Amino acid sequence: MEDSNTVLGKALAILRAFGPADSVLPLAELVRRTGLAKGTAHRVAGALVHHRLLDKTEHGYRLSGGLFELGLRAATERTLLELAMPFLQDLYERTHETVHLGVREGHEVVYLAKIGGHRQTRAPSRTGGRMPMHCTAIGKVLLAHAGEDEWAAVLTGPLERRTPRTVIAPGLLRRQLDTALETGVAYEHEESAPGLLCVAAPVLRPDGSTVVAAISVMGPVGRFRPESHETAVRAAATALGSTLARRRP
Amino acid sequence: MEDSNTVLGKALAILRAFGPADSVLPLAELVRRTGLAKGTAHRVAGALVHHRLLDKTEHGYRLSGGLFELGLRAATERTLLELAMPFLQDLYERTHETVHLGVREGHEVVYLAKIGGHRQTRAPSRTGGRMPMHCTAIGKVLLAHAGEDEWAAVLTGPLERRTPRTVIAPGLLRRQLDTALETGVAYEHEESAPGLLCVAAPVLRPDGSTVVAAISVMGPVGRFRPESHETAVRAAATALGSTLARRRP
DNA sequence: CGGTGGCGTTCCACTCAGCGGTACGCTCTT
DNA sequence: AAGAGCGTACCGCTGAGTGGAACGCCACCG
Numbered sequence: 001m002e003d004s005n006t007v008l009g010k011a012l013a014i015l016r017a018f019g020p021a022d023s024v025l026p027l028a029e030l031v032r033r034t035g036l037a038k039g040t041a042h043r044v045a046g047a048l049v050h051h052r053l054l055d056k057t058e059h060g061y062r063l064s065g066g067l068f069e070l071g072l073r074a075a076t077e078r079t080l081l082e083l084a085m086p087f088l089q090d091l092y093e094r095t096h097e098t099v100h101l102g103v104r105e106g107h108e109v110v111y112l113a114k115i116g117g118h119r120q121t122r123a124p125s126r127t128g129g130r131m132p133m134h135c136t137a138i139g140k141v142l143l144a145h146a147g148e149d150e151w152a153a154v155l156t157g158p159l160e161r162r163t164p165r166t167v168i169a170p171g172l173l174r175r176q177l178d179t180a181l182e183t184g185v186a187y188e189h190e191e192s193a194p195g196l197l198c199v200a201a202p203v204l205r206p207d208g209s210t211v212v213a214a215i216s217v218m219g220p221v222g223r224f225r226p227e228s229h230e231t232a233v234r235a236a237a238t239a240l241g242s243t244l245a246r247r248r249p
Numbered sequence: 250m251e252d253s254n255t256v257l258g259k260a261l262a263i264l265r266a267f268g269p270a271d272s273v274l275p276l277a278e279l280v281r282r283t284g285l286a287k288g289t290a291h292r293v294a295g296a297l298v299h300h301r302l303l304d305k306t307e308h309g310y311r312l313s314g315g316l317f318e319l320g321l322r323a324a325t326e327r328t329l330l331e332l333a334m335p336f337l338q339d340l341y342e343r344t345h346e347t348v349h350l351g352v353r354e355g356h357e358v359v360y361l362a363k364i365g366g367h368r369q370t371r372a373p374s375r376t377g378g379r380m381p382m383h384c385t386a387i388g389k390v391l392l393a394h395a396g397e398d399e400w401a402a403v404l405t406g407p408l409e410r411r412t413p414r415t416v417i418a419p420g421l422l423r424r425q426l427d428t429a430l431e432t433g434v435a436y437e438h439e440e441s442a443p444g445l446l447c448v449a450a451p452v453l454r455p456d457g458s459t460v461v462a463a464i465s466v467m468g469p470v471g472r473f474r475p476e477s478h479e480t481a482v483r484a485a486a487t488a489l490g491s492t493l494a495r496r497r498p
Numbered sequence: 499c500g501g502t503g504g505c506g507t508t509c510c511a512c513t514c515a516g517c518g519g520t521a522c523g524c525t526c527t528t
Numbered sequence: 529a530a531g532a533g534c535g536t537a538c539c540g541c542t543g544a545g546t547g548g549a550a551c552g553c554c555a556c557c558g
Contacts, residue, residue: 006256006545008293015319020322023324027534028533028535038519039518039536051257062324064323065323068323071321073267073269073312073316075311076311082375086367089341092338093342103314110318127321128318256545277506287507288549291507
C-alpha cells in the first residue's frame with residue numbers, strides 16, 4: 001500500500017484511516033495509522049478541512065457532512081437505493097424484522113440499507129459497512145449468482161471463521177451455493193454472529209443472468225423462523241428486479 | 250472559487266462537478282465545468298479512478314461506490330441516521346406518507362433520509378440533497394430554532410421563489426418562524442413544489458436550546474391533511490430527541 | 499468521399515506546490 | 529522539575545504536478 005506518493009493518495013489514506021467505529025481521531029493517531037510525516041499529515045488534514053471533507057473538533061478530526069453528501073451522489077448505488085426503499089419498507093412492515101439490501105463489491109458484501117425497528121437485532125452489519133461473503137445470507141446469494149470465476153476466487157481463498165458455525169469448508173459452501181442457485185434463496189444460521197438467522201434472495205436482471213443486489217430478512221434465534229419469510233423475501237427481490245428492468249433498459 | 254491551485258482542490262472540483270442529476274459525465278464535460286486543463290483533468294480523474302472514488306465507463310466517469318461507502322462513515326450523520334431510522338419507520342408506518350429527516354448545513358437543509366412507499370409523492374427532495382430553508386417545513390423548523398444570527402442571515406438574503414406560494418416576504422416568514430417556535434411545528438403549503446403539503450417538528454437537545462435535526466411528513470394536496478399528523482410528527486421528534494440525549498451525554 | 503470538429507489520450511520540459519526534518523509551546527502525568 | 533505527547537509553525541530542497549501541444553479516433557456533414 002504505497003499510494004502515498006501523491007497528495008491524493010495521502011488525502012485518501014487519511015480519510016480511510018477512519019474505521020467504521022472511529023468517530024473522531026486526533027492528529028497523532030492519523031500519523032500513526034497512515035505513516036505520514038507529522039507536518040504532512042497536519043497540512044493535508046488542514047486542506048481536507050478546508051474542502052469540507054473533514055471537521056476539526058477540539059479532540060481531533062472527524063469525517064464531515066460534506067463527505068456524506070458527496071457519497072450520496074454516487075449514481076448507481078443511489079438510484080438502486082431509491083428504487084429499492086419502498087420494497088424494503090413493505091418487507092419490513094410485513095415482517096417487522098431487520099431488513100438488508102446489499103451489493104457485491106470485490107469479494108465482499110457492502111450493505112446499502114439496513115432498516116429495522118427499535119428492538120432491532122444487534123447485528124454486526126451497518127449501512128455502508130462490509131462483510132465477508134461466505135458467512136452471510138446476502139453474501140451467499142450474491143456469490144451464487146456471481147459466476148464460476150468468483151466462486152473459485154472465494155472458495156480457494158481463506159474463509160474466515162466468525163463464529164463456531166461459520167462454514168469454512170469449501171465443499172460444504174459450494175453445495176450451499178448450488179442449492180441457493182436452485183431454490184433462489186440462501187440461509188445463514190449464526191454464521192456471522194451468534195444468535196442471528198437470515199434469509200436472502202437475489203435481485204436479478206430480467207434475463208436472469210446477472211445479480212444486481214440481494215435482499216434479506218434477519219432475526220434472532222428463538223422467535224425467528226427464517227423459512228417462514230422465504231416467500232416474502234423472494235417476492236420483494238423479484239419485484240425490485242422487474243422495477244429496475246422497467247427503469248433501466 | 251479558485252481553490253484549484255492544489256491537487257486536492259482540482260480533485261474535489263471534479264467530484265463536485267457531478268450535480269445531483271448527473272450520473273455519468275464525459276471528460277470533456279468535466280473540463281468544461283471545472284475549467285481545468287484537459288491534460289490535468291485527465292490525469293486527476295485517472296488518479297481518482299485508481300483510488301476508487303470514480304468509475305470509468307464507456308461513456309465517461311461516474312461517482313463510484315467507494316465514495317458512497319466512505320460517505321457513510323461520516324460519524325455524526327451516520328449515528329444520527331441510525332438512531333433516527335426506527336422512529337422514521339414508525340412514523341411512516343403510522344401515516345403511510347413520505348417521511349423526511351433533515352439537518353441544517355450552512356443556510357440550507359440537507360436531507361439525511363427520505364422514506365416513503367410506492368405511491369410516493371414526487372417531491373423535489375432526495376436523500377443527500379439540499380433545499381433552501383425558507384420554503385420547506387423542515388427548513389422553517391430548523392431555522393426557527395437556529396438563533397437570531399441565522400434568522401438575520403436568511404431573512405436579509407434573497408429568498409428564492411420556487412412556486413407561486415413560496416413565502417418571500419421577510420416579515421411573513423419571520424411571523425411563521427415565531428409561531429413555529431411557539432407551537433413546536435412548522436407547515437409548508439405548496440411552497441417548494443406545487444401540490445405538496447408538509448408538517449415538520451424539531452429534534453431538540455434535552456435542554457431545549459439547540460436543534461439537532463427535524464422530522465417531517467409530506468403528502469399531496471387533496472387527501473393529505475397536514476394538521477392531522479402534527480401530533481405524530483411531534484411525538485417522533487421528541488422521542489428521537491430523548492434517545493439522542495441518552496446516548497450522547 | 500475528404501474535410502471538420504469534438505473527443506480521449508500521450509508526451510515533455512519547466513516550476514512551484516508539496517515535502518519532511520527541525521524546532522517551539524502547550525498540557526498533562528510522573 | 530523533568531519528561532512525554534501533543535498540535536503548530538518554519539523553511540530550503542526537489543520531484544510531482546503542470547498545461548500546452550500534438551496525435552489518433554470516430555461521427556457528422558457538405
